[in-house]
Amino acid sequence: MLHRKRQFGALNSQDGALIERIKRKRIALAPGADIITEGRRSQGLYTVCDGWALRYQRLRTGSRQILDVLLPGDTVALASVLLGPSRHAAQAVTFANVCMLNGRQVVTLLKTDPRFALGLLRSRLEEERRADARLTMLGRMGAEERIGYFMMDIYERLRGRGLASATGCPFPLRRVDLADAVGLSKVHVMRALRELRARSVMEIKGRELIIPDVAQLVAFAGYGTV
Amino acid sequence: MLHRKRQFGALNSQDGALIERIKRKRIALAPGADIITEGRRSQGLYTVCDGWALRYQRLRTGSRQILDVLLPGDTVALASVLLGPSRHAAQAVTFANVCMLNGRQVVTLLKTDPRFALGLLRSRLEEERRADARLTMLGRMGAEERIGYFMMDIYERLRGRGLASATGCPFPLRRVDLADAVGLSKVHVMRALRELRARSVMEIKGRELIIPDVAQLVAFAGYGTV
DNA sequence: CGTAATCTTGACCAACGTCAATGTTCGTGG
């Protein structure tokens, strides 16, 4: 599978590498279950096998900023493995299975296998690009554009992994999650969604995202052009 | 020098490594000069030696989001070297000197020297933490807090490099730059600055940032607590 | 010394947040 290889590239043996020998643990999670906790060092490096998870921070005021949505194939907690106590939390949104690679062994492998290190570096740099785009979205876009952009990002990532159809994808996040991701209040998210639906740009129905015309949403949100 | 070593760690020979042999080019820049351009592949990996630079994106609407401030010791354009055409631009704010490492040679070294790759990975992960914090700041903080946080981030980074005093540091950015960094309009930045000065939390005077009481600013902006 | 860039402010307007009430969905126990 091509995208599977690209997606998991960093964590797969390209040609029978040592990574196969790292100790793994498969963990099943219920919605709301923690993967990593703010302030605690992570036991290892996690990969989401299926289901959705969130990476987020909580402020003194109690409000929450969702830093990223973790989809199947995404990894989390590398920073904590290499740098110490995590600055963010991560928890499952849906029922999910994650795979844990032993932290110490990951570090050892990083020190000896440049291919592994380079793979992880590449995937971090791709994430960095997405993070830059999110920053721009929060700093410089209006409510409807933000939501449109956020949705396109998720849709495209799912599509690259064969988890989306031509006109939509699953969308298990709640309105509050969406609000905390795009930096708006829940009520204002509602207003924006209503407007987006009225203009038939996109719509959330049940736990599904519906995009009648992907090109239109891309244009609307400036996706890819940022 | 301890922090110098930590700062430049990724790009320094820890024990006589191969990096010394990479071709370097020293480049002097005037304010406003481009380091990298959006859409173009970078020639190499840049390190700021002295002076300030900005990493930013421009939107269709013409507005600009500053993604990060590059201070002496920071590197830029690794993503472009490894992944292709840059998604952001970077340009000097002050007169600056940057050092360029040949891109192809950096890639080669990455493939052969795990220590080098791991060093860069670590520094990317530290940047990731700062990026997370910036996202939270844009998504969930009010104007004055944002500015306070932004200033503390710069102040602390400069201090770690011996470039700040106990009560302040240089601050060559314009009001517009500040606005584009924290996601506000220039006028509103003015309002917030006036308020911050009135409460004697911080003040910009000339091209200097003055922080009468660092602990107070830290508390005010929730710096470190996010 | 003059011009352009930057800074600063007031007045007004739009976007977004908060509060509160009502409807809807979904899981659970009977």
Next chain:
DNA sequence: CCACGAACATTGACGTTGGTCAAGATTACG
């Protein structure tokens, strides 16, 4: 299968924050 409660979704009314416009003051620099 139904009843019920809890969590979630939706909307209106209203308050606050931040954006826009425009004008005058200040600074930087040739």
